[in-house]
Amino acid sequence: MTSRIIIEAIKNSRTVLTEVEAKKLVASAGIPAVKTMLASSKADAVRISRKIGYPVALKIVSPEIIHKSDSGGVHLNLENASQTGKVYSEMMAKAQETYPRADILGVAVQKMASPGVEVIMGMSRDPHFGPALMFGLGGVFVETLKDVSFRIVPIKKRDAKQMIKEVKGYPLLKGARCQKPVNIKALENMLVKLSDLVHKTPEIKELDLNPVVVDSKHAMAVDARVILEGST
Amino acid sequence: MNSNDITKIDAFFNPSSLAIFGSLREIMGTAFWAIKNLQDFGFSGNIYPINPAAEKYDGVRGLKVYSDICDISGRIDLALILTPPETVPGIVKKCGEKGVKAIIILSEGFAESGEVGAGYQSQAVEFARNADMRIMGPNTFGVVNPSNGLFTIPPYVDNEKLEDGGIAVCSQTGSIGPHQMPLQDWSFPISKMCDIGNKCDVDETDILNYLANDQETKVIAMHLEDVRDGTRFMEAAQRVTKIKPLVVLKAGRSQAGGKAAASHTGSLMGNDKIYDAAFKQTGIIRVNTWREFWEVPRTLVCQPLPKGNRFAVMTFTGGQGILAVDAASDAGLSIAKFTKETDKKLKHVFHRLGSNPVDIGPAISDSRSQSAANPFETIETVSSIFLNDKSVDCATFTCYMGKHLIGLIPMLVDMFDKLSKNSSKAMNVWIYGTCLQSMEEFGRQLQKRNIPYYFDMDIAVKTHGYAAQYAEYRRSNK
Structure with missing residues (x-):
């Protein structure tokens, strides 16, 4: 069932959800958002x-x-x-x-989000393979090093695990420099839920959860951006 | 793939009869030449040459020439078309009337050449669809099947037969065919080869679905420039990799990724990253070079999949061992730690043995030692001890070969054969030495006994890495 937020946006010929709407949408799919x-x-x-x-x-x-x-x-x-x-x-x-x-x-x-490691998750569509998820560490890792991994939707738990392990910044999540290791399982769950959401919602063209802040206990999307199909 | 589809694709590889359209001039690249090749390779089915000037020919290479395919009384499974593009749609239509199952358009000058050619191509596809026929190509070298002598490459000039075996090779270009590599010299075991060319109808996924069920094919090696339908391809690949390894060489790795997008994710998403993700998710072994494309399947086709990634290596010098350890670590393998029992047994053979990598050099050259008295026996004993250690999943054996050792090849081959037969571990042999001719002879004989050989240590070790990765995928996707 298409979310009311999306129906409403399409009705008003909007292709970008507001941050408040985008967070509501992902939260309704079980993805923790601030x-x-x-x-x-x-x-x-x-x-x-x-x-x-x-x-x-x-x-x-x-x-x-x-x-x-x-x-x-x-x-x-x-x-x-x-x-x-x-x-x-x-x-x-x-x-x-x-x-x-x-x-x-x-x-x-x-x-304000509590301190933690910033990661990015997102979805974009490929003309041959359809929706694909991205995972990476925030800041310089994604901006400069483009240290990100991809998987085609729908993903399984093992794909989520591999996506996280694949990035070069992975040791930071495991707790480098006396930091506590972050809750990697929580990130895996978020990726799988994100996959479910975009798999069931073809109206979503692109999506960013940037950043997601993760600490030793929780992972939470601090900002969300959702672009709907129909935009150019 | 339903049974009707399988029968249609099977007609490309196992036709009981074929018609061939094209010039009968006795020069390379014509229908005449293709017929000559089919005969040289011992094609077991009937061949019917078709040419509008049939009355001019009093038989060609012992075959009656027909002017119209419908004049042939028997059934025709496969048609090979080698005529100019403008004539092809009409011929395809005729084939439909005759009830042909499959057509290979070997000629070029279609979608790859421009709008006019693309028009002929789509007309041909339409006629084929109306008559429930499948088309491979155009712009292809077609199909090779060593088990029945089917060989459709018109400009091929050698006539050495290929080794019948378990590797299927599918490419999107004629430059990955039997004429590109010394496959006979390598004893490279081929089950089927095909070039899907312009993919106007039959595409990579059709071939995958067919090869998944092909009993003769144990490993599939596929060269791709693109995938027509990503979702369908992934479904097929997932089915294939549950039963057999699929090795893919995807061209266009360096194409610029990224695009204008409203999201961060969109701007970071490149074409090759998506292919890479799809391959990882479906258990495809992605190789990155032309060389690996040919080398990696040779271990997969005849050795068991490793049960883990613990690697052992025997070398003739300590330096080789260190290089092998580096290669193993690059390939994602871990260095096996032998059990105490193995250590003890190895030390019993020669006091300086015991750890991995196994440097056999001193044991066979220290004249004061018993183990040097019969070096070959020592190599055999040591190899068997550590290969059968329960902490070893795969192993590479180094073997020197020189001109003066050529006479020892049968004995060495027997030794490795025995070792391989008495073990459930994946193994291969790195041959090095001074004389290319004896090295090649040694390698060929090893491969014939299902022991893969390499002239390059890195590839030998890397192959185990790929196999271990694939095996891990299989275990976690049961």
């Missing part, structure tokens, strides 16, 4: 922050703005209500100025 709520006013932002607990992160929400951080649309580690309120107003003003024609829905408020 709880994120949409604030459409300054008061809303402060109220939500208090509810989920400081420190929080704010990110601009607009279907037209994909690269949020390029336009000052991301602020991390906000400690209290006055900071949150101030950043909310500044962020909205900056976005409206930079993207005068964009439909800006508000700001996503989420709890």
Whole structure:
């Protein structure tokens, strides 16, 4: 059954889900994602922050703005209500100025992720083989070294295991330099669930969970991006 | 693949009769030459030459020439077409009327040459589909089957027969065929060969599905430039690798990957990475060089799959041993640690033996030692002791061969044969030495007794690595 989030987006001829929608979609597939709520006013932002607990992160929400951080649309580690309120107003003003024609829905408020190792997971489609999953370590590993692995959807548990082992940065997950090893099983589960989700949802054209933060106990998607079919 | 499909593809490899369309001029590359080759290779079925000027010929190479395929009274399984592109659609249509099962279009000048050729190609496919026939090619060298003498390569000029055996070779180009490698000299055992050319109809997946069920084929080696339908290919490969090894050489590795995409994942996804993922998921052994394409199947076809990745090696010098250990580690193998019992037995033969790699040199050259009195017996004893150690899964034996040793080849071959027969471990032999002629003779005789040989230690060791990886896939996908 197609998710209501996707049906709604297609109905409004949108091909990019907002971060709040994307996280809801992956969470409904059993993929842990940092709880994120949409604030459409300054008061809303402060109220939500208090509810989920400081420190929080704010990110601009607009279907037209994909690269949020390029336009000052991301602020991390906000400690209290006055900071949150101030950043909310500044962020909205900056976005409206930079993207005068964009439909800006508000700001996503989420709890700051606890420290851990950043990894990336995602899906894109190949013309011959269909949807394929990607796994890699975040930051320089993916950006510069392109240290990533792929598997064709649907994947099995053993494929997920191999994907993780295959990247050169794997020793970091095993706990290099006195760090505790991260919960690799949790990453494997996420990959298998991601495979199930995209396998059952042909409407998804591309997907990024970037970053997923993993520590010795949990793995959680901190940001999610979903592009639907029909976009060019 | 249903039984009707299998029968149709089988007609490419096991036709009881074939018609051949093309020029009967007595020069290389014509239908005449193809007929000559079929006869030289001892094709067991009937051959019917077809030529519009049939009345001009009073038989060709002892065969009656027909002007129309429908004039032949018997059944025709396979048609070989060697005529210019513009004539091909009409001939295919005629074949349909006659009830031919399979057609190989050997001529070129179709989709690979431009729009006009592509038009002839799609017309030919349409006529074939209407008459429930399959087409291989165009732009192909066709098929080779040593067991029945079927050999369709028109410009082939040698007539040495191929060794009938367990390796099927399928390629997307005529440059991976029996004429490209000294297969006879290598005693390279072939079950079937085919070149799928432009893949206008029969593609890599059809061939895989057929070879999966082919009793004669023990190992499939496939050269690919692309895969027509990824999902279908993966399903077929998964079925194949449950029963037999599939070795793939995928060309175009260096093609630039990445593309403009809205996601990070999309921008990092390259064509070759996707092929690589698909191969890993289906247990395909991906080789990266032309050389490996031919060398790796030779161990897989005649040796058991290793039960693990623990490797042992016997060398004539310590230096060779260290190089072999490096090669093993590159190939994903671990160096077997012999049991205490093996260590004791080896030390009993010669005091400096005991660990892996096994350097046999001192044991056979130390004149004060009993073990040097009969070096061959020592090699045999030592080999058998460590090969049968329970902590060893696969082994490479080094053997020197020089001009003056040529007379010893039968004895050495017997020794390795006995060793292999009395063991369930995968083994191969690295031959080195001074005289190419004796090395080749030694290798050929070993391969004939199902013991793979290599002139290059790295390949010998790497082959075990590939086999161990594949065996691991098989175990975890039961």
